[in-house]
Amino acid sequence: MNRMSLGVQSFDTKVRQAVGRIDDGETVFSHLQELLSYNQCAVVIDLMYGLPYQTMDVWHKDVETLVESGIDGADLYQLNVFEHSDLNLAIQRGKRPPAAPTQVQSAMFSFGKNYLDAQGYKRLSFCHWARNNRERSLYNTQARFGTHLFPFGCGAGGHVDGLSTMLDRRLPAYEKAIDEGRKPMMFLMNQSPNAHLKEDIQGQMNQSRLDLDKLIQREEKPASMEFLGPLSEDYGLWKHNGYLYQLTEAGQFWQVNMTQTLLESVNHLMGEETEIQHRRIAAQG
Incomplete structure (x- = not known):
């Protein structure tokens, strides 16, 4: 075993217990230190932003504690409260406060991204950072x-x-x-006969970029997607650097949705079965 990834979600005890995590934050931090002391594998955690009771101050402390812990890497994930989930039912019944709305989550993402960048962490993907070379996230x-x-x-x-x-x-x-x-x-x-196109899109978007021109040159049918380039640029989601599109901070926050739109477009243009629905992606505002 050369890598352990743990879903910490938050170091704040109240936040953790609100989403069913039993151990308090101090215990989790202590266990991480013990795990690191063996010096046997890369230790990576997930943190989520937008959880019930997780104010901006709590989120700041979560990210600061991540750095203080000395672990090798971390994912910062956005909370999505799906309409039929246990968490949403608890919120509707007044047993939990509402999750942070999208605007607040966007500010949380911005803080986490900029704080880890400022601390010298290496960006491996739109949501993953490494403190050192032990964490490569190759898979x-x-x-x-x-x-x-x-x-x-x-x-x-x-x-x-x-x-x-x-x-x-x-x-x-x-x-x-x-x-x-x-x-x-x-x-x-x-796999889909168009898997090579989809994998290229997913791989590039995971790295916060997309060479749309090269993608269109490879296949004739996706040329109809060309308009998405300047359209998404007008919305401030990415910017063309003269060679390819690079996701802005806003684009990195919406990366999952942008990637899904591109994949659905490929399905449609290449004649695969397509179901494009306009609906709320989650129960929070």
Whole structure:
């Protein structure tokens, strides 16, 4: 084992317990220090912004504690409160305060990004930072570019030679299949014939950039997407640097939505089954 990634979400005890995390922040910090003391693998955590009770001051403290902890890397993820989730039901029933609205989440993302940049962390993707060279996040980076990946272990996913697979996510079922000499696959399927286009888009957007001109030159049909370049630039989501589009800070905040729009456009233009829906992406404002 050379890397451990843990979903801390927040170091604030009240925030943690509001979303079902049992340990208090001090205990989590102590466990991270113990894990680091072994000096055996890269230690990485996830933090979320926009959680109930997580004010801007609490978020500042979360990111500062991340740096103080000395861990090797971190993801900063936006909270999405989906309409039928347990968290949204708790909010509707008054058992939890509302999550931060999108405008506040955007400010939280901006602070986290700029603070880690100022502290000398290396940006590995639109939402992932590394403190040192022990954390490279190769799986997350290469998977989006379509690199051949052989999955190993419960819940692992990968793709090889045009086939995508995921191993069973349920540990008892995974172990049972192994004991019975069966391959513990949840699914095995052919990738889309246009997977190379989609992987290129996902990989580049994960790095906060997109060479739209080169993408259009490779395939005739996606040429209809050309208008998205100046349109998204007008909205301030990316800026053309003379060679390609680079996502602005606002574009990095909306990266997931922008990438999904591009992928849906490719599906439509290449004749694949498409379902484009206009709806709220989450229950918060």
